[in-house]
Amino acid sequence: MTGSATAVEPRGGPLVVARVWLRDRPLVPLLLLLAGLVALLEVVQPGIVSVNWVASTMRFAIPLAILAACQTMTMLTGGIDLSVAVVASMSAYVMATTQSDIGWLAASLVALVPAGVVGLVNGIGVGLFRVHPLIMTISMSLVVSGAVNVYARSNITGGTRVPSEITDLGGQSLLGFLPNSLIVFIPLAALILVALRRSGYGRLLYAVGDNEVASRLAGVRVGRVLVVLYLISGLLAGFAGLIYAGVIGSATGRLVDPFLLPSVAAAVIGGTSIFGGRGGYAGSIVGALILTVLVTFLNVMQAPEAVRQILFGAIILAVAATYTRITEGS
Amino acid sequence: MNGLAGARSFVARWARGDTWTVGLIVIFVLLFIFTKALRSTYGLDALAIASLPVAFAAAGQAIVVISGGIDLSIGSVMALTNVIAASLLATYPELSVPVVILVMLIGALVGTVNGVLVVISRVPDIVVTLAMLFVWAGAALLVLGTPGGSSTPWLREITTGTLGIELVPRALVVLLVVVGLVWIPLRRSRLGLSIYAIGSNRLGAFRSGVHVEGTKIAAYALTGFFASLGGLALTASTGIGTPIPGPYLLLSVAAIVLGGVSLAGGRGGLLGPIVGIYILGIIRADLTFMGMEPAFSTVIQGVIMVIVVMVGAYLTLRRREA
Amino acid sequence: MTEPLLEASGVVKRYGSVTALRDASLSIRPGEIHALMGANGAGKSTFVKVLTGAVRPDAGTILLRGQRREAHSPAEARRSGMVSVYQEPAILPDLTVLENLVLTETPVDAFRTHLEGLGIRNLDLRAHARTLPLATLRIIDLARAMAIEPDVLLLDEMTAALPADLTAGVLEAVAAQRGTAGSVIFISHRMLEVAGLCDRATVLRDGSTVGVVDVAPGAEQEIVDLMLGPSADGEKRRAPDATSGxxxxxxxxxxxxxxxxxxxxxxxxxxxxxxxxxxxxxxxxxxxxxxxxxxxxxxxxxxxxxxxxxxxxxxxxxxxxxxxxxxxxIVLVPADRSSALLMQRPVRENVALPRLAAFRRWGLIDMGEERERVGSAIDRLQIDTRAQAEVQRLSGGNQQKVTIARWLGSGVxxxxxxxxxxxxxxxxxxxxxxxxxxxxxxxxxxxxxxxxxxxxxxxxxxxxxxxxxxxxxxxxxxxxxxxxxxxxxxxxxxxxxxxxxxxxx
The missing domain is CATH 3.40.50.300 (P-loop containing nucleotide triphosphate hydrolases)
Known part of the structure; x- marks a missing residue:
């Protein structure tokens, strides 16, 4: 078959070799970036990096990493879920307002119901009606944020309190350094990682994102895949809201809203293509850690809000651009 | 050739080619009649001025979406130009005309920066403009830490009230004149065709001799320009500068979807999204008249959007199958 | 011998670690119809991109009328007198035909004349291109190219999948170019067309020009031999199986x-x-x-x-x-591989895809079993898997084999x-x-x-x-x-x- 394939031959140049090596190991530069940021932080404020600091960073990063899972999986199919933040806020708020009547566990489960419903509606819109995911999830966030406001009005008498079980889970650490939320996050992350690589459903997410027409021709019912995907995304978002309420120790109707764009940023920094078909969850987890450390760094620098936002944006862009260059390799 | 017949055939051709926009206008007229029946004192001027900033945003978003991109930073750019205008007008009230022109240039420049970054970074538009959303919002905070500054009287005057009869609010006239002056000559020009071309098929456009990168940058520059008009309209209607981006990103994207602009690029115009904004505005006004809480009317608006996009997508699906 | 109109020599192009062109050359005389031949993966499409200015070569020169040409885009190549028409027409679907002409600065009257010569009359120039059939668009693309009377007209698989009546019109129009000031570079997999139309043929193999053949009776075999290289014994091995009725x-x-x-x-x-x-x-x-x-x-x-x-x-x-x-x-194997394959995914996932579609297979994959199944399908079809990490790196023929391989042994x-x-x-x-x-x-x-x-x-x-x-x-x-x-x-x-x-x- 020598005649029919384009000749492939490795070509010299240490730069090219390094790039090819990096392209196959996208996590390496991300971990280096993370380590660099941590080192820089220690230089700027000696002594800040401690066991406690690591635990607290992880506590803050975990809800973001869960939201980034929603973006990673939807982006793999070429979609996006811009309703995750309002859904997370909604779940946190519903849990905090119902727990005094029905207890923390039932309240948490009840709080996941509307999250699942929103995800299901998103999935039906995107998967069955073929609405553009950006549009569908933006529209649903309008509905959700309005609905949370309406709910808040009607619930003016009942107080909001985050039960101690949830704050223990989100805000406390085992033996002083192992965040309790890791206990739920590690199995969850492992499940997502294995599912994306080794399960039929995970493969289908990549397949749909790579080529929807081809997937359909191969017999994949793309609509069903997407309905299930956005349902999962909604449930995960609700779950992230509960954890974050535990980290903060209180809940309002807009608690998690500011996490929307960082959740997208974490997935993008982690190397998942917004056009679908490429990427994975491991990068998104590191992306969430990088963003969390970055926020700490900007706080430590006592940068004014304006500068923090500008730097935040610039760093997202720089990482995405670098990443694009490494993976394209041309 | 008979001029009237010529005009009629032009309108007929346009209506055939753009049934979606015609349908939107019909819906708007019906909603307006309904609103009048609900409350006879209702005039278009309140709607027009309230919708002016977001109508400019929708027009700007439409241009970049037609070119195959999207600008998530449009709300931040509006906030930035809004605070620049308000603080400059507070400092140099006598130089109001140069200030307004300068703000428009800044808008175009900011858009150019977005476009250049999209082109040279090779990162998807949505990611670049997501990052720039933070950058421009931060820049707005640098200009004005808290709401402040001031407007200039003529900005308010040209956008408030009506021209003679009640059906012609000044804000609508300003909107149509500005958008028309920019868009109608552009649409026919090589640049305008190029904007549609790169949105329609990048490779085909390149092979047709279109300078793809330059056109993309120009489209972002135009979007930035319209965003600055939105920022100026905010200055005019609020009288101050506010450094926090409003919900204009959401609304502008909602408007282009309602307005029949394809998110895939290449299709649609500016009129549809503008009518879309007016429809969203009048629905909100109606709900308020009917005594609905603002929070609840947000829900209704969102539900309407969900239904519209689902029905729209469903119709597209059916048309493709038929 | 007259001075060549277009001369390319020593063209080299690498994509990362892949060398697409090693030493490609081409010399076109004024007024001739010249075929560019090569099997898939021979570097033909890369050479075309270099000639039309769509990609810049790493080495080599391109001379147009003896002048060094430095085109960095199809537009510049067009201005220097070289226009190409591809299998996929460069007509923008969301613009009208007229707008497409305006965009490329094409004279409308000349366009109409050529269009009628190619057999399409009464076309509404204000029709959106997306409403016209693909075949019509390709003819429009050709008429547009001919309307600006280029020195060199490059036709890349212009007749592939074109209905026979339009093909005849195209071949006639190309033949009419012979002896005029302009030359035609003609690329086609259809040997008969090449034999009937072209004066000479340049053959590429593995990124290098391996021969230039005067097209005369009997030249087809020579071209095939050059394309296939020394080891192959060509088509003759597989005589038509006329008795299979x-x-x-x-x-x-x-x-x-x-x-x-x-x-x-x-x-x-x-x-x-x-x-x-x-x-x-x-x-x-x-x-x-x-x-x-x-x-x-x-x-x-x-x-x-x-x-x-x-x-x-x-x-x-x-x-x-x-x-x-x-x-x-019942399964479909489409002509267009891009509607059948996951281009960024490995061969293995592409072959395994149909099995995973059913809901009951959404769970964990038995990797060992999958490797075995996929391996046997790949062996059976002799798919060249050297570049299997991404299907898009395979040649067109190997891609088509992957689209077939996925259905073998699956009860189809x-x-x-x-x-x-x-x-x-x-x-x-x-x-x-x-x-x-x-x-x-x-x-x-x-x-x-x-x-x-x-x-x-x-x-x-x-x-x-x-x-x-x-x-x-x-x-x-x-x-x-x-x-x-x-x-x-x-x-x-x-x-x-x-x-x-x-x-x-």
Whole structure:
């Protein structure tokens, strides 16, 4: 078959070799970036990096990493879920307002119901009606944020309190350094990682994102895949809201809203293509850690809000651009 | 050739080619009649001025979406130009005309920066403009830490009230004149065709001799320009500068979807999204008249959007199958 | 000898670690029609991109009228006198025809003249390009290119899958260029066209120019030998299997595997009926836009028929989704690999994809079992897997093999091939023909649409011809030579019309 394939031959140049090596190991530069940021932080404020600091960073990063899972999986199919933040806020708020009547566990489960419903509606819109995911999830966030406001009005008498079980889970650490939320996050992350690589459903997410027409021709019912995907995304978002309420120790109707764009940023920094078909969850987890450390760094620098936002944006862009260059390799 | 017949055939051709926009206008007229029946004192001027900033945003978003991109930073750019205008007008009230022109240039420049970054970074538009959303919002905070500054009287005057009869609010006239002056000559020009071309098929456009990168940058520059008009309209209607981006990103994207602009690029115009904004505005006004809480009317608006996009997508699906 | 109009020499182009062109050269005389030949992966398309300025070469020179040309885009190449027309027309679907002309600064009157010369009259220039058939767009693209009277006109697979009537017009128009000031570079997989049209041919192999041939009687074999290289013994090994008819006649008494009864869909498919039996290869011939696209969409479950019915093993079936068709053992192999493959994914995932579609397979994958299954399919089709990390790095022929490999050993009993050899080199074509026959011999039923009429006698047992959305003729492969098929495809009465035994109802 020598005649029919384009000749492939490795070509010299240490730069090219390094790039090819990096392209196959996208996590390496991300971990280096993370380590660099941590080192820089220690230089700027000696002594800040401690066991406690690591635990607290992880506590803050975990809800973001869960939201980034929603973006990673939807982006793999070429979609996006811009309703995750309002859904997370909604779940946190519903849990905090119902727990005094029905207890923390039932309240948490009840709080996941509307999250699942929103995800299901998103999935039906995107998967069955073929609405553009950006549009569908933006529209649903309008509905959700309005609905949370309406709910808040009607619930003016009942107080909001985050039960101690949830704050223990989100805000406390085992033996002083192992965040309790890791206990739920590690199995969850492992499940997502294995599912994306080794399960039929995970493969289908990549397949749909790579080529929807081809997937359909191969017999994949793309609509069903997407309905299930956005349902999962909604449930995960609700779950992230509960954890974050535990980290903060209180809940309002807009608690998690500011996490929307960082959740997208974490997935993008982690190397998942917004056009679908490429990427994975491991990068998104590191992306969430990088963003969390970055926020700490900007706080430590006592940068004014304006500068923090500008730097935040610039760093997202720089990482995405670098990443694009490494993976394209041309 | 008979001029009237010529005009009629032009309108007929346009209506055939753009049934979606015609349908939107019909819906708007019906909603307006309904609103009048609900409350006879209702005039278009309140709607027009309230919708002016977001109508400019929708027009700007439409241009970049037609070119195959999207600008998530449009709300931040509006906030930035809004605070620049308000603080400059507070400092140099006598130089109001140069200030307004300068703000428009800044808008175009900011858009150019977005476009250049999209082109040279090779990162998807949505990611670049997501990052720039933070950058421009931060820049707005640098200009004005808290709401402040001031407007200039003529900005308010040209956008408030009506021209003679009640059906012609000044804000609508300003909107149509500005958008028309920019868009109608552009649409026919090589640049305008190029904007549609790169949105329609990048490779085909390149092979047709279109300078793809330059056109993309120009489209972002135009979007930035319209965003600055939105920022100026905010200055005019609020009288101050506010450094926090409003919900204009959401609304502008909602408007282009309602307005029949394809998110895939290449299709649609500016009129549809503008009518879309007016429809969203009048629905909100109606709900308020009917005594609905603002929070609840947000829900209704969102539900309407969900239904519209689902029905729209469903119709597209059916048309493709038929 | 006159001075060459266009001369490229020593052209080198690398993509990362892949060398696409090692040493490509080309010399075009004024007024000649020059073929550029090469198997898939020979670097032909890269060379075309270099010539048209779409990519910059790493080394080499391009001289136009003796002047060094530095074009960095198709637009600059166009200004320097070189215009190209591709298989995929560079007409923008969302603009009107007129706007497309304005965009490329094409003189409208000259465009109209050429368009009429190519056989398209009364075109509404204000029509949006997306509303026009693909074949028309390609003719528009050609007329537009000719309208600016370029020094060098480059036609890249211009006639592939073009209906025969339009092909004739194109070839005529190209032939008329001979002896004028302008030259034509003609790229086609169809050897007959090259033999009939071109003056000389430059042959590429493995990124290098390996020969320039004067096209004269007997030159075809020389070109093929050059394209295939020293090791290959060309096509001759695989003589047409003209005696393959009997299998079908033997099976025709049994219940057909797949029957179409008065199928209609969309605007083009009016009323099509046929029977497809186990063990036979049924050829399907049609000019562009005669309803064959709709027919394949309906048979493969992509769209529902407007009326009529389908029977599998004698029982009526209704497909709402391709997975229904697959469940009934019917699969489509499309011509366009980009609508069949996950281009960024590995060969393995592409081959394994159909198995994962069912809900019950959404769980964990047995990787060992998958490796085994995929490995055996790859072996059977001799897929070159050196670049298997991403399917897009494979050559076109290997990609097509991957689209077929995924259905082997998966219980598929009916294959719908839609022009499977389009744009594929001769060697892989022959392998695909063999595979189709093997599938039929193993009991599969095959419906094979082809735009290359000689494939009918080579691969099929029987052929049906569709014209105007109806089956207008059916013939045994033995009598289905190109003239007979062409006449039927144009709706002309066939000499063998009496031979429609049984199936056309």
């Amino acid at each position: 009997p299998t079908a006649t033997a099976a025709s008494d049994a219940t057909p595997r797949l029957s179409a009864r008065n199928l209609a869909a969309g605007r083009n498919l009016a009323d099509v009926s046929f029977d497809l039996h186990a063990g036979e290869v049924l050829g399907l011939v049609a000019l562009e836009g005669q309803g064959q696209d709709e027919l394949f969409d309906v048979l493969s479950g992509q769209t529902r028929p407007g009326s009529g019915e389908m029977l599998v093993d004698g029982s009526p079936v209704r497909f709402g989704h391709p997975s229904d068709a697959i469940h009934a053992g 009993r009916t294959f719908l091939f839609y022009d499977p050899t389009r744009g594929i080199d001769i060697r892989t074509k022959a392998e695909i023909y063999d595979l189709v026959r093997e599938l039929a011999a193993a009991g599969a039923a095959v419906l094979l649409l082809t735009s290359e009429l000689e494939e009918i006698q080579r691969v099929c047992d029987r052929a049906i011809v569709i014209f105007g959305g109806r089956v207008v003729d059916e013939m045994a492969a033995g009598v289905a030579d190109e003239p007979a098929l062409l006449r039927a495809a144009h709706g002309l009465q066939s000499a063998t019309a009496g031979d429609t035994s049984g199936t056309a109802s």
